[in-house]
Amino acid sequence: MSDYNRITEMPSDYSDLELMDTVTILKSINEEDKRIAEAVEKEIPAITKLVDALTERFNEGGRLFYIGAGTSGRLGILDASEIPPTFGLPHDRVIGLIAGGDIAIRQAVENAEDDASQAWKDLEVYKVTKNDTVVGIAASGTTPYVIGGVKDAAAYGLLTACITNNPGSPLAEAVEIPIAVNVGPEFLTGSTRMKSGTSQKLVLNMISTALMIKVGRVKGNKMVNMQLSNIKLVDRGTRYLVEELKLEYKEAEILLKRYGSVKKVIDAQKG
Incomplete structure (x- = not known):
């Protein structure tokens, strides 16, 4: 493993959490959350580069794939699953894949994220082409499933990007367009479902919403292609x-x- 600064594993700025009263716990978490949007803002140039490159490929029939493990994989699946009802596109234009398969959406699958070759196998099921884009999501930037997936995708000529919370991580180094949101150490040391996960959700919102606007699925400020499902x-x-x-x-x-x-x-x- 490289010796880059693993921000997501740094000790919390808070100590003795178990001695805090409830309001102190909540206010402290809220104070940390306030830093997230500013950290995302610093990555807008990289997000812009991805959206523009992705839009060009999407208009040529390409698809957007998210790959991740654990919380990161679930967030990618969440974003992908909201495209059909919100924007009226078929479910196979934006696709989320998680290490361990669909069962891992609800429960952890032991060692699934450690297989560096599995993500490409999962992608091959969809008969990927050079017009497709793969975005790897991993807070640590060290997940073998994700790193292996983007490396294999790049080798086959696909556009690759990532959303991570460790600048300079192996994942950030492996993709064409790295989005590395430095939110600092977590309130609960190493619990990347917190600030890191929230930052990933914000970036995913930005990517998919901007993409849908640019490919004509929005008029004015309205979701004019939404599914009328209720x-x-x-x-x-x-x-x-x-x-x-x-x-x-x-x-x-x-x-x-x-x-x-x-x-x-x-x-x-x-x-």
Whole structure:
């Protein structure tokens, strides 16, 4: 293992946590959380580079893959799973893979993250192409499953990036576009599900939302391609149409149900 500064393993700035009262614990965690957005802000140039390169490939039919283990893998799957309902794209355009397979979403799979060759095997199931992009997610930046996956992907000509919390880590060194969010030591030493995980969620939100905007899945500030899968979303879509087309609510609702999406109604009415 390299001797780079492993920030995610540094001792907490707090001690004797078990002696703290509840409000002190919560205020201390909150103080640490306040630092996260500023740390993410410093990585906007790298995130910008990824979104622009990813958009170009996505418009050519490429897909976005997230690979990770544990919390990082679960966060990638969470982001990927929200693309179809929010933006109306098929589930196979943004895909999250986790070491150990789907069972690892709910429970730990022993040693799964230590297999450096498994991520590429998992990717090959999807018949990846050079238009695809692989983003490895690992707070430590040392997870063999993730490092092996991005190295193999790069060797086959795919665009590779990472989200990590250790600048200079093996993972950051292995990808074309490293996003290394230095949030400092965790409140609970080494518990990267906390600040590190929160920072990863923020970056994932930025990547996928910016991508969806740039590939035309948003109009104005509205989710015009969202799936109408429940009453709440039908109501939201109807209100979008009332605002955009100056329709009565009932008329907008009828049109929405007829066409199946806000965008299709707008295109039909304005076409």
